[in-house]
Each structure stands twice: as C-alpha cells, then as structure tokens.
Amino acid sequence: MDEFVNLKETELRLGLPGTDNVCEAKERVSCCNNNNKRVLSTDTEKEIESSSRKTETSPPRKAQIVGWPPVRSYRKNNIQSKKNESEHEGQGIYVKVSMDGAPYLRKIDLSCYKGYSELLKALEVMFKFSVGEYFERDGYKGSDFVPTYEDKDGDWMLIGDVPWEMFICTCKRLRIMKGSEAKGLGCGV
Amino acid sequence: MNYFPDEVIEHVFDFVTSHKDRNAISLVCKSWYKIERYSRQKVFIGNCYAINPERLLRRFPCLKSLTLKGKPHFADFNLVPHEWGGFVLPWIEALARSRVGLEELRLKRMVVTDESLELLSRSFVNFKSLVLVSCEGFTTDGLASIAANCRHLRDLDLQENEIDDHRGQWLSCFPDTCTTLVTLNFACLEGETNLVALERLVARSPNLKSLKLNRAVPLDALARLMVCAPQIVDLGVGSYENDPDSESYLKLKAAIKKCTLLRSLSGFLEAAPHCLSAFHPICHNLTSLNLSYAAEIHGSHLIKLIQHCKKLQRLWILDSIGDKGLEVVASTCKELQELRVFPSDLLGGGNTAVTEEGLVAISAGCPKLHSILYFCQQMTNAALVTVAKNCPNFIRFRLCILEPNKPDHVTSQPLDEGFGAIVKACKSLRRLSLSGLLTDQVFLYIGMYANQLEMLSIAFAGDTDKGMLYVLNGCKKMKKLEIRDSPFGDTALLADVSKYETMRSLWMSSCEVTLSGCKRLAQKAPWLNVEIINENDNNRMEENGHEGRQKVDKLYLYRTVVGTRMDAPPFVWIL
Numbered sequence: 212m213d214e215f216v217n218l219k220e221t222e223l224r225l226g227l228p229g230t231d232n233v234c235e236a237k238e239r240v241s242c243c244n245n246n247n248k249r250v251l252s253t254d255t256e257k258e259i260e261s262s263s264r265k266t267e268t269s270p271p272r273k274a275q276i277v278g279w280p281p282v283r284s285y286r287k288n289n290i291q292s293k294k295n296e297s298e299h300e301g302q303g304i305y306v307k308v309s310m311d312g313a314p315y316l317r318k319i320d321l322s323c324y325k326g327y328s329e330l331l332k333a334l335e336v337m338f339k340f341s342v343g344e345y346f347e348r349d350g351y352k353g354s355d356f357v358p359t360y361e362d363k364d365g366d367w368m369l370i371g372d373v374p375w376e377m378f379i380c381t382c383k384r385l386r387i388m389k390g391s392e393a394k395g396l397g398c399g400v
Numbered sequence: 401m402n403y404f405p406d407e408v409i410e411h412v413f414d415f416v417t418s419h420k421d422r423n424a425i426s427l428v429c430k431s432w433y434k435i436e437r438y439s440r441q442k443v444f445i446g447n448c449y450a451i452n453p454e455r456l457l458r459r460f461p462c463l464k465s466l467t468l469k470g471k472p473h474f475a476d477f478n479l480v481p482h483e484w485g486g487f488v489l490p491w492i493e494a495l496a497r498s499r500v501g502l503e504e505l506r507l508k509r510m511v512v513t514d515e516s517l518e519l520l521s522r523s524f525v526n527f528k529s530l531v532l533v534s535c536e537g538f539t540t541d542g543l544a545s546i547a548a549n550c551r552h553l554r555d556l557d558l559q560e561n562e563i564d565d566h567r568g569q570w571l572s573c574f575p576d577t578c579t580t581l582v583t584l585n586f587a588c589l590e591g592e593t594n595l596v597a598l599e600r601l602v603a604r605s606p607n608l609k610s611l612k613l614n615r616a617v618p619l620d621a622l623a624r625l626m627v628c629a630p631q632i633v634d635l636g637v638g639s640y641e642n643d644p645d646s647e648s649y650l651k652l653k654a655a656i657k658k659c660t661l662l663r664s665l666s667g668f669l670e671a672a673p674h675c676l677s678a679f680h681p682i683c684h685n686l687t688s689l690n691l692s693y694a695a696e697i698h699g700s701h702l703i704k705l706i707q708h709c710k711k712l713q714r715l716w717i718l719d720s721i722g723d724k725g726l727e728v729v730a731s732t733c734k735e736l737q738e739l740r741v742f743p744s745d746l747l748g749g750g751n752t753a754v755t756e757e758g759l760v761a762i763s764a765g766c767p768k769l770h771s772i773l774y775f776c777q778q779m780t781n782a783a784l785v786t787v788a789k790n791c792p793n794f795i796r797f798r799l800c801i802l803e804p805n806k807p808d809h810v811t812s813q814p815l816d817e818g819f820g821a822i823v824k825a826c827k828s829l830r831r832l833s834l835s836g837l838l839t840d841q842v843f844l845y846i847g848m849y850a851n852q853l854e855m856l857s858i859a860f861a862g863d864t865d866k867g868m869l870y871v872l873n874g875c876k877k878m879k880k881l882e883i884r885d886s887p888f889g890d891t892a893l894l895a896d897v898s899k900y901e902t903m904r905s906l907w908m909s910s911c912e913v914t915l916s917g918c919k920r921l922a923q924k925a926p927w928l929n930v931e932i933i934n935e936n937d938n939n940r941m942e943e944n945g946h947e948g949r950q951k952v953d954k955l956y957l958y959r960t961v962v963g964t965r966m967d968a969p970p971f972v973w974i975l
Contacts, residue, residue: 278477278884280743280775280802281833281859283534285560285588287746289669289693290718365592365616 306382310338310356311389321382326375331358338387345371357388406431410439419444438462445469446879446904448486448510449929452962453494464503465529466495470510472907472956473857474882476534479909479954481935483969489516490967496523504529504555511535517542521549529555529583536562540570540589547573555583557610565591572597581605585612587636587667595621603628612636615669620648626655634688635659637667653678666690666716673701683708687735690716692742703728713737713768718744719753719775726758730765738771743802756783763790771796778809779836784818788825797822798833804860804885807837814838820845823853833857843867847874854879861886868892872899882907890917897924905958913955916948921957922975929964931956932973 303320317337324330327345335341343353350369351357358370362381370378370385413436416422426436442465445451457463470486488510495502502524512535520527527550540563546556547570571594574581581601586593593616602608602625610633613622617638626632656662662682671694686709691697697705698720706712706725712733719741721729729736739762741754754776760783763769770793779801799819807814815836823829823846830852834842838861846853847870854877862868868888871881872895881903889912900906915932922930933954964974 276804278474278479279804279859280746280800281477281857282743282746282775283476283560284478285534285562286692286742290695290742290744290746 304379304382306360306384308334308337308385308387310340310387313338319385321379327371327378331370334358334385334387340387347372355389358385359388360385406435409435413439417442441465442504443467447958447960448488448491449965450904450958450960450962453491455962457494457498457500461498461500463495463500465506466491466502466504467506467508468510469508472882472905473509473880474884474907474909475509479884480956481933481969481971482536484933484972485965485967485969486510487967488512489519492516492520492523496520501526503527504531506531506533507535508533509535511537512542513537514539514542514545518545521545526552528552528580529557531555531557531559532561533559534561539564540566540591543586544570544573547571547578548575551575551578552580553578554580554607556581557583557585558588559585561588563589565589567591569594569597571601574601576604579604580607582607583610583634584608585610585636587612587614587638587669589614589616592616599624599628605629606631608632610634610664612667613638615639619652623648623652623655626652626659630655630658631661632659633661634664635662635666637665637669639670649678657681660685662686664688664690666693668694668697671696673697673699676701676705679705680708684710687711688714690714692716692718692740694718695720695744707732709733711735714739716740716742718742720744721758722753723755723758723761726754727761727765730761733766735768736762736766737768739766739769740773741775742773743775753777756780759783760786760790763787767791768793770794773798773800773833775800775802777802778806779815779818780808780810781813781815781818781821782808782810784815785821788821792825793828794822794826795828796831797826797829798831798857799835800833801835804835805837806835814841816841816845820849823849828852831855834861835859839863840867840870843870847871850875852877856881858883858886860884862888865889865892865895869895872896878902879904881905883909883911885910887912889913890920893917894921894924897921900925900928900957901959903959905956907954907956908952909954911951911955913952914948915950915952918952918955919975927959927961928957929960930975931968932975933971934973935971 304322305318305320307316307318309316319333319337321330324333331342340356341354342356342358343351345351359367360370360378360382361384362368363383367386373381409432413422413425416425419442422436422440426433437459439462440460441462443456443460443463444467445456446469448468448470468488468491470488471480471484474480475484486509488507496519503526505520505527506529512532517538520530522545530546530553538561543556543563546553574597578601584601584605593614595617598617599621602611608629609631611625611629612634613625613636615638617625619639622637626635656678659682663685665679665686665688668691673696676697683705689706689709689712691702695718698718702721703725706728710732713735715729715733715736715738717725717740721741726741729739741758744753754774756776756779759772759774759776759779762772763786769791772794773796776799779799808818816839819832819834819838819842823832829850832846832850832853832855834857840863843862843866846856850856853875856871856875856878858881865888867886868883869892871878872892884907888908893908893913894917918930918932922928932952933956934952968974
C-alpha cells in the first residue's frame with residue numbers, strides 16, 4: 212500500500228516539475244506526540260494558508276491521516292466517486308482506468324487535463340503502451356491498443372469522438388482495449 | 401441434574417439459542433458439556449486464529465452453522481495490510497474433509513477465494529446460506545459456483561465486499577430448478593448485471609424476501625422486478641436515475657403500491673431525488689431506511705421522504721441531512737432505535753453539516769434510541785451531558801469528531817466530562833468509540849462506570865499510561881480494545897498480563913509500546929499470539945543494540961488455544 216502512496220513519478224499532477232504539493236508532506240502523520248496535534252508545518256503550508264485567508268471560516272484542506280476518519284474503504288470509495296462524478300468544480304473528476312491484461316486498475320483525475328492529447332499521453336506513460344494515431348473515420352491506427360470509455364448510458368465509446376467538455380461530463384470510466392476485441396471499434400488493419 | 405434422560409435435557413437446550421447462554425450451559429457439569437456439544441448447531445468464532453477447524457469439529461461434530469471473523473476491526477480503515485491473513489480456505493477444506501453437514505457460513509473481514517467458494521459449493525449438499533461481510537479476494541466466478549452447485553440455496557448476502565467483477569453470467573448460473581431463494585444481495589458488485597437472468601430468477605423465487613441490487617440495475621428493470629416480487633420485505637434499489645414522466649416510473653409507482661410487506665429500504669446508489677415520491681405510499685410501513693450511499697438525495701426531497709416514515713426503527717443517513725434534517729427525524733421517528741450519520745465530505749472541506757445540535761435533538765425526540773454512530777464537525781460537553789440525560793439506554797455509542805483532538809468548541813475544554821456523563825448514565829453500554837480532545841480523566845470515568853463495556857475504540861486520546869491502566873483495571877467485561885495514536889506504552893501494556901486472557905484481542909498502533917515491551921509480554925503469556933505488523937522495514941526490527949527501545953508501529957495480540965499461526969506473511973512478526 213505504501214508504495215502506491217509514495218510513488219511520485221507516476222503521480223499525475225498539473226504543477227511544474229519540482230514544486231511540491233503540501234498534502235504529500237503530511238501524508239503519513241502519526242499524532243502520537245500531543246504537542247504535535249496539528250500536522251507538521253512546512254514553509255509551503257504557511258504560504259498556502261496566507262494566500263487563502265478569505266476562507267478563514269472554513270479550515271484549509273486537511274492532511275490525509277491514514278485510516279481517518281474511520282470510514283470503511285468500501286464506503287469511502289463509493290461516496291468519493293459519487294461526489295466526484297456530480298461535482299466537477301474543485302474536487303477533481305476521478306475515473307477508473309483499466310487495461311486489458313493488467314493485474315489492477317488505476318484512477319486518474321480527468322480535470323487535470325486540458326484535452327485528449329494530454330490525457331492519452333498520460334495514459335501511455337501510466338500503462339507503458341502507445342495508442343497510435345486518431346482518425347475521425349477510422350479510429351486509432353498503428354497500435355494494438357484502443358482507448359475507450361464508458362459513458363453515462365453504459366455504452367463503450369471510442370475516446371476522441373466528442374468534444375472534450377462533453378467527454379468529461381459523460382465519461383464514467385476508461386478502458387484500454389487490446390487486440391482482437393479492439394478491432395470491432397473500427398481500429399482498422 | 402441427571403433426573404432426566406439426556407434426550408429431555410437436550411430438548412430443553414434446544415430452546416437456548418444465544419452463544420453466551422450455550423457456552424454457560426456447557427460449563428455446568430461434564431454431562432451437560434457432553435450433551436451440549438453434540439446438540440450444538442451454531443458456532444460463533446470471533447477470531448479465526450483463536451482456534452483451528454480440527455478442534456472445532458472435534459468438539460462440535462454436528463455443526464450446521466459457522467460464523468467466522470478474521471481481520472481486526474481497524475482493517476476496515478486500511479490500517480492492516482491486505483496480506484495479513486484471515487484465509488477461509490483451510491476452514492472450508494477441513495469442514496469438507498470431516499463431512500460435517502454445513503448449512504450456513506457467515507464470514508466477516510476474511511480473505512475468500514474463488515477456489516474456496518467452489519469447494520464450498522461442492523462439499524455440502526444441504527448448504528443454504530452464505531453471508532459475506534467486508535471480505536475480499538474473490539470474483540464473480542466464485543459466485544457462479546455457488547449459484548450453480550448449491551441446490552437448496554436460500555441466502556446469498558454480499559455486504560460491502562471487494563469483489564472483482566468479471567461481468568460474467570453468474571446470475572444465469574442459477575439453474576431453472578432453483579426456486580428457494582430468500583435473500584439475494586449483490587449491491588456491492590460494480591459491473592453490469594444480466595437483467596434477463598435476474599428477472600427470471602426473481603420470478604421463480606416466491607420466497608424471496610430480501611433483494612438488494614447493484615448500480616447496474618436501472619429503473620425500468622426495477623419496475624419489472626417489483627411486479628414479480630410484491631412479497632418483498634427488504635429492498636435495495638440500484639440505479640434510480642429517471643425522468644419522472646417516463647413510462648417506467650409510472651409502472652414502478654404502481655408496482656410499489658402493491659408491496660405492502662416492504663419494511664426495509666436501501667441503496668439509491670445513483671438517484672434522481674424527485675422520483676423518490678414513488679416510494680411515499682409505503683413509507684409508513686418502513687422500519688429500516690439506509691440512505692447512506694445516496695449522495696444525491698438531500699434537502700427537501702429527503703425531508704419529505706422521512707416525514708412519511710413514522711415507524712422507522714433504524715436510520716442510516718449522510719450528514720448532508722444537517723441539524724435541521726435531524727430535527728425532523730426527531731419529531732417524526734418516535735420509534736427510532738438505531739441511528740448512523742456518515743460523513744459525506746471526506747476531504748475535510750469544512751462543510752459543517754451536522755453538529756452537537758442534531759445529536760441533542762435526536763436524543764430529546766427519540767426515547768427508544770439505543771445505538772448511535774455519529775460523525776460530526778464539533779461537539780460540546782454540555783451537549784453530551786444532555787444526551788446522557790435524555791438517553792440513558794445506550795448500548796452502543798460511537799462519536800467521531802472529524803478533526804482529531806478537537807476540544808469542546810465553546811469552552812475549549814477536553815471532552816472528558818461529556819463522555820464521562822455518557823458512561824455514568826448508560827449502565828448498559830457495551831460499545832464505545834471516543835474522539836475529540838481527551839485526557840487521562842475520561843479513562844478514569846470509563847474504568848469507574850463502564851461496567852458492561854465490551855468494546856472500546858480510542859484514537860488520538862489520553863496523556864499517560866494511566867489512561868490505559870484505568871480501562872484495563874476497571875472494565876471487567878472488556879473484550880476488544882483498539883487504540884491508535886495515543887501515548888500508551890510498555891508500563892500499561894505489561895501491568896496485568898492475565899487481563900488479556902479475558903479479552904478477545906488488543907490492537908495498538910502508533911502508540912508508545914516498544915519491541916522489548918512486546919517481547920516481555922510474549923514471554924509472560926505463551927497463550928497469547930503477539931503480532932508485530934511492520935510493513936515498512938522488514939528487517940529493521942532485528943537490528944541489534946537499538947532494537948529494544950524501538951517503537952512498534954502496529955501491535956495486535958489475541959488469546960489463542962492453538963499457538964502461533966503458520967500463515968503469517970513476512971512483515972508480520974509473531975513473538
């Protein structure tokens with residue numbers, strides 16, 4: 212579990228390389244020492260606190276203490292994904308990504324990307340494959356892999372056909388199809 | 401005692417069903433012990449590592465129903481690594497070998513594989529009931545074996561499990577001859593469902609009382625299902641998005657009106673709130689309502705629904721209901737016994753959904769309340785004192801203030817007095833979870849007053865070892881103690897080793913116990929398994945010189961009659 216939590220290289224974020232997100236520094240906090248009730252204060256935290264003074268009434272985004280609040284992971288996953296599907300501002304749009312043949316799924320935040328090219332590049336890096344080139348008529352050519360998504364109606368659609376904004380609103384999950392199953396979507400030989 | 405022949409005594413024992421009572425019976429004398437063990441059909445094992453299947457079967461050869469619990473409670477919150485243990489396969493293998501007539505298996509927090517499910521389905525001709533709660537490790541292929549092979553299946557109840565959904569056809573694996581289903585709960589499955597197979601199955605199950613669907617069952621399918629099953633008592637609705645003018649919605653409305661036996665409603669995993677009115681006609685019969693996954697139902701739609709539910713005994717809800725919503729509950733649901741308010745915003749965005757006011761309102765309005773789980777932003781001692789006065793009948797009281805170490809928000813004092821009032825007033829309290837700013841004082845109160853307390857959960861609380869000692873010395877009925885991020889160390893741990901023989905288990909993580917303390921404990925108490933869970937540094941515990949005083953990140957100890965377990969992964973060190 213720890214490995215996934217701390218794996219910076221494959222973490223997808225919009226910030227410039229070298230900047231650090233405050234939340235990361237606080238991830239594994241054990242508040243054993245009573246003097247240390249608040250999480251460790253870093254310089255970056257102070258910056259963020261001073262810049263968000265207008266939100267003084269509501270506390271700054273809290274550090275994620277492991278296993279807190281004590282809510283079953285099953286419940287956390289089901290409520291989180293629900294909220295993120297219905298509120299697109301500020302909280303990220305997290306969708307599952309599966310790849311045929313991979314042992315486990317990943318989750319990405321669609322709101323981190325400005326368009327299809329950024330998204331596809333990120334997927335290529337994450338799963339170590341390449342999608343080939345997109346053609347409006349023929350779909351993706353030049354690769355055994357085809358990126359698809361499940362929309363709100365439960366249909367599997369080819370990524371790239373609809374405008375990006377519509378895609379973000381209707382996409383429920385992604386699946387990178389491989390091989391013969393992928394051919395049916397017009398991959399073309 | 402032996403004036404009656406054994407068969408008569410056995411017949412009397414048939415009326416004694418609770419585990420506690422049956423255990424007590426077996427202690428009376430040798431002859432009762434013998435009669436009891438041959439007539440015992442249901443066995444509950446709270447810790448699967450406290451005993452092994454061979455010894456279980458030797459004592460209870462006529463076993464029909466087995467309940468097993470695996471991982472410690474804090475595993476629910478990701479504090480226990482996945483590979484820690486709790487495997488059910490060896491149990492099923494042993495039961496299969498012994499040819500015991502198993503009919504019911506209930507598992508909680510265990511690792512279940514497709515292989516075990518397949519073996520289970522093939523080994524017990526009369527197998528009727530499978531209940532899996534918070535388990536993991538299996539896929540819908542395992543479910544397919546159960547469906548296909550268990551001819552007399554009555555219950556398939558999957559609650560909050562992590563199941564890998566292969567989107568296969570497990571539902572169509574129920575043979576056409578299967579008509580015995582009473583419970584079918586697959587709400588936790590993520591993937592598509594074969595709706596045709598499901599409808600056919602429901603249509604041929606006249607005894608079906610409990611049906612809980614997953615996300616993938618849309619409104620029009622729900623309507624058809626309810627037409628097939630008007631006898632339903634417990635319904636979990638899956639997908640509920642719909643345009644209220646559609647034909648399906650009208651059909652659903654008509655079908656629901658006919659479900660006069662419906663008493664329990666849950667689900668609404670995806671919901672169009674304005675369609676809830678379809679359920680209004682049957683709300684006055686509802687005794688149980690679980691909307692804790694219905695993130696989209698709030699505000700006036702939720703309030704309107706609740707106002708119809710005057711007979712509610714159990715309510716599980718999200719904190720988006722707000723204090724005002726809880727006031728409506730308090731004035732409407734006079735029969736309420738159990739309330740759970742879950743957090744809807746887990747990112748801590750400061751959304752002050754419910755506060756101490758909601759809790760006080762509920763305690764004032766619902767005199768029959770005995771169990772509560774309440775996640776909130778803030779609390780005061782005054783509120784807790786009032787709650788204690790209003791509801792002295794609490795059996796379970798779990799309060800979770802979302803921010804650790806938060807004091808009384810009015811007086812800035814610790815919440816010792818508030819919780820103290822709760823334990824003093826609630827003489828039947830069996831389970832307690834603490835939160836907020838707490839000193840050793842609260843533990844003094846708990847040790848003094850909480851005579852019936854069996855389970856205590858502590859997080860970010862206390863000042864010194866005295867706190868833990870008050871609890872260990874005072875709570876005579878303590879069974880499960882779980883502590884995280886609190887400054888309790890070796891002194892408290894080692895003060896009374898024999899205490900742990902009277903308890904099921906102790907969990908301590910991110911506390912002050914050291915490796916040498918744990919080693920000493922293990923030496924003094926060979927009948928305990930003392931487990932050190934150390935995922936990060938597999939070998940660091942072995943370093944000589946400093947090892948004694950090194951703090952143990954996670955300690956889990958439990959009494960056992962079968963010694964060290966053989967299936968522990970490398971990062972678990974059993975002393």
